[in-house]
Amino acid sequence: MLYADTIAALATPPGVGGVGIIRVSGPQSLAIAQALIKPRRKGVWRSYQMRYGHVLDEHGQIVDEVLAVFFKGPRSFTGEDILEIHCHGGPLPLRRTLTLALAHGARLANPGEFSLRAFANGRIDLVQAEATLDVIEAQTNLGLSLALDQLGGGLSRDLRTLREQLMYPLAYVTALTDFPEDDVPSEELQQPLQQAQSLLSQLLAGADQGVVVREGARAALVGRPNAGKSSLMNALLRTERAIVTAIPGTTRDTLEETANLGGIPVVLIDTAGITETDDVVERIGVERSRAALSKADLVLLLIDGSQPLSPEDLAIAQLTHERPTIVIATKADLGQHADLTALTQTHPKLRGSIAISSQAGTGLDYLGTMVAEQLLGGLPLSDARLVTNPRHREALRRANAALEQAIQGLREGRPVDLIAIDLHEAIASLGEITGETVEHDLLNMIFSRFCIGK
Template identity: 40%
Template sequence: MTLKDPICAIATPPGKGAIGVVRLSGEGALELAARAFRGRDPRRLKGGRFTLGEVVDPATGEVIDQALLLVFRAPHSYTGEDLVEFQTHGSPAVLRRVMEVLVSLGARPAGRGEFTLRAYLNGKLDLAQAEAVLALIEAEGELARRQALRALEGALSRRIAALEEKLLGLLAHIQALLDYPEEGVEPHRAEGVIREALAEVEGLLAQAKASRLAQKGARLALIGAPNAGKSSLLNALLGYERALVSPIPGTTRDYLEAPLELFGIPLIAVDTAGVRETEDPLERAGVERALRIAEEADLILYVADRSVPRPPPPPLPWERVVRVATKADLPKAWEDPAFLSVSSLTGEGMGRLKEALREALLGREGGEFLLTERQVEALLRAKERLGEALALPEDLMGLALEEALRALAALTGREVAEEVVARVFQNFCVGK
């Protein structure tokens, strides 16, 4: 087995569909496709062209299905190799037979992510872009889609390349200072360059939380006293009536979950039991569960009714809390600038609340870039090495700067261990 063998895989999801796609890539892919296709010879087609014909089993002459055949010629294909796609009807039986024929002719079934691995090895994508391919496939929210697409288009890679160029220029100057002291090389303002590089790295790291939330989603807990307006606020955020609303305190004894998407992030909003001192064992269990849910949530809405005296606040991780004063349409019994005033009935203040939620979840950076856990680790290593360089005299900074550059190179895969590459691609599906 080599990384130039012809490989094939079903590229569409399991199950029935109108169209199914089987991909074939590698040395001899066009010749192999010609033997399995009745119609115009794929070897005579220009890249980017397609033709209608039939997929056949050359051993028996059996027609398997009608198909569109698309040809992409090296190096102008996804993998950088000659690549053919058979677009058939989306029956699992049809797709299995097409695979059986291609394997019988000498192709082998592709491994997980092997098409994208070949794209990476053939210089069509760097490692950050390859990770973006997987993130784009798995994106469930609009923000994750946007982040992954920007990374696939090379936005993150270009930022890293500009940073590397800046540090390489400094490293070259330091080397000249050491190698040719008699030439009178002028001292460089190394501290300023490193501080700029550190600020760039920290700016990227500031987006790590937003990237994680965009990819994995977040939990938003609504906490407050009974009858504070939590259920009404949940319904207002959702845009439809999901939770029962009653003027009777203590209506919600257990928690209620509802999915929604805000700012492109898939959220699970959790309406919880009202938090208060109580002797009722069932209500007390609901209060304890509400506080546990708050502890585990990514963000908490602490809801207080501003039309009645404010109750004592519950024990909460306040660094993850957005404070909301509800029932702004009623006369107010108290006022606190730390609270956002909203009315679930009239919609007053809902825009400001959503903006506060956006900043609490995404930060001021806004979640522009996709960052995987591997990339965050590499950026943290680069930050640490740049910090070390900053503490050294200019003529001793070289080693720390080289280590920082290695960490940055790992982001795009120019300097990364084979097992790291293997770990990235083992998460892919077969066919991509």
């Protein structure tokens, strides 16, 4: 389906840069190119051929020196005719060029409207559309790799295979229901349904891992003052982000930054040292530390390993008992004098302990591995394709539940019309992922997250 109107927008981030791109999509794209741009060399506009020239205003005055390329639909990103104008990356030439495109028949695109048109015109499915945003927002190489796999249609192919495996059983039980008087040949359905469930289970097996890789997690660094929290944060970030001094209580508030730990984007929360204090500001910082601890997916409990374990350390450890926790003995370069036995043997959610030195860099790589494995449920990343989108995960869970109902119904000899309902629900849930059975409100919600120009 082709839209009747033409849209235009800035396709590169606003601000000053070397190059800025104006993107136009719709039936008026070629006419706008002919009206706006005077090529250096005469000739017709050919698809996929870059042309050099100038953008001219309504008075024939030069607005900018540009390169422009025309893509003839349907062999374009949106499936429509597309024009891209590569301007100098200053706000003024870009704004004037976009204004001229709008004056010649285009309207300003809504957020995500180019990708929405690509989906509506069958150039991409909904998985690939969402993967486009994931590629843009990827924070780690692993997250980027997974997004590119989905953008290339990896997950879509698995979902098509699943749908095909379910369509014949659905057609068969529907025939039994709609034509009971006909002699429909008997078919064995358990095996094809179990094959479909096997593939569905493989996709679900890595879904929780995939969501963590895509969305990241939060890890709170807690401990008493001067335990080395800020030093560790700086070491993991590889930059001097937090102020570090020998004075206890330097950190008065929570500080958040994202680090790549084992391929997972982890929001590290540097907290104020938890201690009893009469200082009003420091007391507020301690309260915020407790709040950050309660909301963290993982707690990194820091103990000054160069000193004996103190009652204050044990008291802080008590506060972490509700959260998965890794105990970190810091300052390993100064020698280890803290005996962590009393702490590690009694912690109900201990996920490991490690000695590190932020100053010397000792143990930091292994700590990153420990954090990643814990956030991934204690399991290494699967070799199977990972589902990274929470919406996809929930739809797969509904499909799996419906398929289990169908398989159980076959075993128990339930009426075939009930089995048909279960199979139809499973297929519809899969269709929600690719966009085959998606509602308009869901489309608006998904594409509204995109930036204008994409």
